[in-house]
Amino acid sequence: MAEPLRRRVRTGVLRGMTRIAGFVPQPALRGVLGLAGAAAARTRFGRMTRANLALALGNETTEAERERIASGVFQHSARLVSEWLRLARSTAPDAPDAQRGAWIERAVRFDGSIGILERELARGRGAIVVTAHIGNWELLAAALRRRGFRGDVVGLERPRDSSSNWLVAMRRAYGVGTISQSASPRTLLRVLQAGRILGLLPDLEVRRLDGEFVPFFGRPALTMTAPAAIARAHRAPLIPIRCSIAPSSPDSGVDAAEPGSDYVLRVEEPLVLDPSLDRRAATRDITERMNALFEAWIRETPEQWAWHQPRWRTAPGEYEAVPLVERKRRARARRAADGSASG
Secondary structure, X not given: OOHHHHHXXXXXXXXXXXXXXXXXXXXXXXXXXXXXXXXXXXXHHHHHHHHHHHHHHOOOOOHHHHHHXXXXXXXXXXXXXXXXXXXXHHOOOOOOOOOOOHHHHHHEEEOOOHHHHHHXXXXXXXXXXXXXXXXXXXXXXXXXXXXXXXXXXXXXXXXXXXXXXXXXXXXXXXXXXXEEOOOOHHHHHHHHHOOOEEEEOOOOOOOOOOEEEEEEOOEEEEEEOHHHHHHHHHOOOEEEEEEEEOOOOHHHOOOOOOOOOOEEXXXXXXXXXXOOOOHHHHHHHHHHHHHHHHHHHHHHOHXXXXXXXXXXXXXXXXXXXXXXXXXXXXXXHHHHHHHHXXX
């Protein structure tokens, strides 16, 4: 199938599923997508999931335990897709006014920790919010916006990718902008100067961005240093937040404490830079502490994290940690040299 046709088909499927999500009961939709998740577990994504689980938890779990987690990962992925479809439908322009965003309020419960975010934003420097691909990070952004917080998320934009465009449009519909990962530091600074939230998901490997190898589940993992660098440069608070399936959810096996709220949004105290360290050491220190916190979250609910992503793909020595601006300068110089040689 030609690529343009493939993109059109994907776009049509996403639009059709979004419309269907408004009429099909959520349990039924999750059931159908659960079958797709079970099928995905037998693909390369399943192999990657099992390999990552063995790397991270192999010394402390049995193969049967890891297989149970892997199965849960794909069932949770199916749940995510169903919730994103529901989210897209509930915020669509043609959704009834009574339904627009109402599902978000029912699905997410804020605990008392939200006061941390309110306190830091009141200082007038904006806030850098970091989260992991755990629980439902898109619902996290929607819930914060529904609560009255304003901000943008940094994400990978692929103009020709229908899935990426669909996510960007979904965020825009509920009032959250998407800033490209290739955006200039000045663009990010404007978000903070306006007193808004700048959201990042730095738990996965992104080679195109500045990064360092820091421990993650006891192994060196290439981790983006942008959150720490931005916090240091602009003196903005770096606040970890997660939106994960609550103990009250039927999926947790715990008796319901607040029926109807599947997720709880929890805010951690800001990660504070150590003023006694030099610039590079301070950036590394806060990146290490961020990874340690993400690891603790994942250990609590391993089925809710994106184990199917190649987190430990790059090994130390295979990556030159050159600042992004310098890499772009070198690339321009190479292109200029190639042009001169060909002329």
